[in-house]
Amino acid sequence: AQTVTQSQPEMSVQEAETVTLSCTYDTSESNYYLFWYKQPPSRQMILVIRQEAYKQQNATENRFSVNFQKAAKSFSLKISDSQLGDTAMYFCAFMKHTGANSKLTFGKGITLSVRP
Amino acid sequence: KAGVTQTPRYLIKTRGQQVTLSCSPISGHRSVSWYQQTPGQGLQFLFEYFSETQRNKGNFPGRFSGRQFSNSRSEMNVSTLELGDSALYLCASSSGLAGGSGANVLTFGAGSRLTVL
Numbered sequence: 001a002q003t004v005t006q007s008q009p010e011m012s013v014q015e016a017e018t019v020t021l022s023c024t025y026d027t028s029e030s031n032y033y034l035f036w037y038k039q040p041p042s043r044q045m046i047l048v049i050r051q052e053a054y055k056q057q058n059a060t061e062n063r064f065s066v067n068f069q070k071a072a073k074s075f076s077l078k079i080s081d082s083q084l085g086d087t088a089m090y091f092c093a094f095m096k097h098t099g100a101n102s103k104l105t106f107g108k109g110i111t112l113s114v115r116p
Numbered sequence: 117k118a119g120v121t122q123t124p125r126y127l128i129k130t131r132g133q134q135v136t137l138s139c140s141p142i143s144g145h146r147s148v149s150w151y152q153q154t155p156g157q158g159l160q161f162l163f164e165y166f167s168e169t170q171r172n173k174g175n176f177p178g179r180f181s182g183r184q185f186s187n188s189r190s191e192m193n194v195s196t197l198e199l200g201d202s203a204l205y206l207c208a209s210s211s212g213l214a215g216g217s218g219a220n221v222l223t224f225g226a227g228s229r230l231t232v233l
Contacts, residue, residue, distance in 0.1 A: 037224075043204060097220070102171075102212070103164065
């Protein structure tokens with residue numbers, strides 16, 4: 001079974017600064033996907049970024065980038081130029097790469113507050 | 117392009133009752149999966165339906181069931197409600213097919229908040 005661990009329950013960052021959210025996972029799979037999802041107070045779960053384990057290049061999406069360390073089973077999210085709208089709960093999630101698959105294993109999440 | 121639509125958004129039930137939640141996926145998506153979110157257990161996978169068939173199932177009791185219709189809309193049902201079933205129930209849709217840039221990417225609805233009294 002897979003496990004995803006987000007050890008920091010809360011973080012706070014000043015607007016326009018950079019923040020890094022940590023995530024570690026455990027799996028015996030060699031190929032898989034990793035995701036960061038954002039859940040603002042509206043509760044809508046929004047995909048932030050996706051990483052395919054077989055790709056060595058770290059994924060980036062505008063102000064969001066990841067540091068994927070496969071050997072260390074670490075998958076951190078860096079948010080640059082933080083904005084007030086980034087205030088949300090962030091979930092790290094794992095999915096096996098076995099054909100079509102919709103089962104995500106989530107971490108407990110981290111609450112990020114962006115201060116004006 | 118319309119997103120994933122879940123109804124109802126909020127509902128209150130009493131113990132012992134049953135409830136049915138509905139999810140309409142993004143047009144063209146054939147896979148619908150359901151997740152339960154609680155403060156204590158976090159986000160947990162319930163089940164996935166693809167082309168009207170349950171393709172994957174999480175570790176929940178038989179009181180939790182679902183189905184999918186030919187238009188890909190899905191319903192989940194919880195019978196004999198317990199206090200611990202109070203949660204946000206999230207539905208997500210995807211193409212359900214392997215390969216392509218959108219493979220394995222889930223788009224979530226806003227959820228149905230169930231309170232059991």
